[in-house]
Amino acid sequence: MFNSLSDRLESAFKTLKGESRLTEINIAQSIKEIRRALVDADVNYKIAKEFTDKVKDKAMGKENVLKSVKPGDLMVKIVMDELVELMGGEAATLNLNGKPTVVLVAGLQGSGKTTFSGKLALFLKSKRSKSPLLVACDVYRPAAIDQLTVLAGQVGAGIYKEPESKNPVQIALNAIQYAKSHSFDTVIVDTAGRLAVDEEMMNEIAAIRLAIQPNETLFVVDSMTGQDAVNTAKAFNDVIDYDGVVLTKLDGDTRGGAALSVKYTVGKPIKFVSTGEKMDTLDLFFPDRMAQRILGMGDIVSLVERAQDQFDEAEAKRLETKIKKNKFDFNDFQSQINQIRKMGDLKSLMGMIPGMGKMMRDIDIDNNAFNKIEAIILSMTPQERANPELLNISRKKRIAGGCGKTLDEIQAFLKQFEQMRKMMHQMTKAPGFGSGNPMAGSTPGFRGVRPKR
Numbered sequence: 001m002f003n004s005l006s007d008r009l010e011s012a013f014k015t016l017k018g019e020s021r022l023t024e025i026n027i028a029q030s031i032k033e034i035r036r037a038l039v040d041a042d043v044n045y046k047i048a049k050e051f052t053d054k055v056k057d058k059a060m061g062k063e064n065v066l067k068s069v070k071p072g073d074l075m076v077k078i079v080m081d082e083l084v085e086l087m088g089g090e091a092a093t094l095n096l097n098g099k100p101t102v103v104l105v106a107g108l109q110g111s112g113k114t115t116f117s118g119k120l121a122l123f124l125k126s127k128r129s130k131s132p133l134l135v136a137c138d139v140y141r142p143a144a145i146d147q148l149t150v151l152a153g154q155v156g157a158g159i160y161k162e163p164e165s166k167n168p169v170q171i172a173l174n175a176i177q178y179a180k181s182h183s184f185d186t187v188i189v190d191t192a193g194r195l196a197v198d199e200e201m202m203n204e205i206a207a208i209r210l211a212i213q214p215n216e217t218l219f220v221v222d223s224m225t226g227q228d229a230v231n232t233a234k235a236f237n238d239v240i241d242y243d244g245v246v247l248t249k250l251d252g253d254t255r256g257g258a259a260l261s262v263k264y265t266v267g268k269p270i271k272f273v274s275t276g277e278k279m280d281t282l283d284l285f286f287p288d289r290m291a292q293r294i295l296g297m298g299d300i301v302s303l304v305e306r307a308q309d310q311f312d313e314a315e316a317k318r319l320e321t322k323i324k325k326n327k328f329d330f331n332d333f334q335s336q337i338n339q340i341r342k343m344g345d346l347k348s349l350m351g352m353i354p355g356m357g358k359m360m361r362d363i364d365i366d367n368n369a370f371n372k373i374e375a376i377i378l379s380m381t382p383q384e385r386a387n388p389e390l391l392n393i394s395r396k397k398r399i400a401g402g403c404g405k406t407l408d409e410i411q412a413f414l415k416q417f418e419q420m421r422k423m424m425h426q427m428t429k430a431p432g433f434g435s436g437n438p439m440a441g442s443t444p445g446f447r448g449v450r451p452k453r
Contacts, residue, residue, distance in 0.1 A: 118134065
């Protein structure tokens with residue numbers, strides 16, 4: 001995410017390396033590089049200049065700062081504060097006060113509206129305890145209704161559709177009445193993709209909004225399109241006056257122009273970001289967290305929140321008891337692997353760890369990295385999984401044949417597992433052990449990380 005921009009900003013801060021304090025000369029050099037980095041990231045030049053002018057003014061006011069504060073660190077802090085401000089300052093809330101709450105989803109063709117609608121339904125169901133109804137109002141794209149129906153099934157949401165109708169306004173109105181009579185408290189209206197220059201289609205989305213009076217109108221933007229996305233966002237806002245922006249495909253080769261420019265240009269906040277194909281890869285947008293990631297600081301808060309979503313307190317206490325008795329077994333290990341998987345894409349998770357983002361660019365992390373471990377565990381009998389000490393040489397040979405591994409690979413895995421189990425048992429003796437996931441960060445036998453070739 002924003003790899004090129006992060007590298008360029010890091011280079012700009014390096015111009016201050018070795019300097020004892022900020023001066024007019026070294027500030028000017030650094031500011032020049034920052035402005036170039038923003039423009040290359042597809043940020044409008046006017047926005048980039050205004051941004052760097054603010055950074056320069058604040059930096060000039062710090063010329064006489066204590067020598068104990070490195071100029072580079074000080075400049076990073078100033079840039080981060082301005083990035084946060086540029087992207088909206090604070091996280092924006094979603095208006096869920098309707099009865100039912102109606103959310104209208106609009107955007108360009110191919111921006112990811114239908115997928116986002118499914119993700120939003122899951123988000124509201126799992127994190128806001130809502131009962132969502134997805135409404136298929138894309139009457140033009142082939143298979144759009146089928147796609148939304150499949151997504152509704154995946155996330156456990158209701159679906160309203162009228163396959164024979166070509167009137168999206170009436171479909172949306174009928175869906176709201178259906179929601180009221182079938183106890184759905186949230187209606188998510190997925191509309192057809194449209195070009196801002198298509199007057200007929202723009203009139204249609206305006207008519208839908210006027211008819212259903214949504215509590216929230218969200219504009220979905222493909223973040224990989226950069227400044228073009230911002231220009232389109234402005235054109236749509238002029239017609240439907242939406243409430244917030246959704247940035248999709250942030251896990252791709254994103255330059256950063258959309259994330260950094262849309263709030264400034266349109267005056268509407270970014271409310272959600274989507275970072276993957278799975279339905280649970282939708283997050284609220286926090287300007288401060290995004291600024292940290294752009295500056296290579298990771299996003300440890302979001303990482304912890306994802307972990308907490310999968311955190312089962314009763315299970316954690318059960319595992320804690322077993323670890324204290326040195327009884328952690330292969331069934332427990334497999335359970336923890338499943339929890340890690342639910343947190344999302346492994347490379348994305350690693351990128352949230354401070355200092356790991358840049359390192360991960362040159363490393364492939366296979367999302368199927370745990371498959372080899374599971375193959376070994378599943379080749380064991382139930383008794384062997386619950387009692388690792390039963391694994392003698394003949395059992396190990398049988399397991400190797402069952403999972404297609406060599407005996408040496410089985411031996412190596414079992415050695416790593418035993419080392420991990422001893423280490424966790426020793427940790428229970430440390431002050432303050434408990435009150436958390438005892439397996440956090442433990443991935444013995446992990447063989448999914450390899451250098452790119």
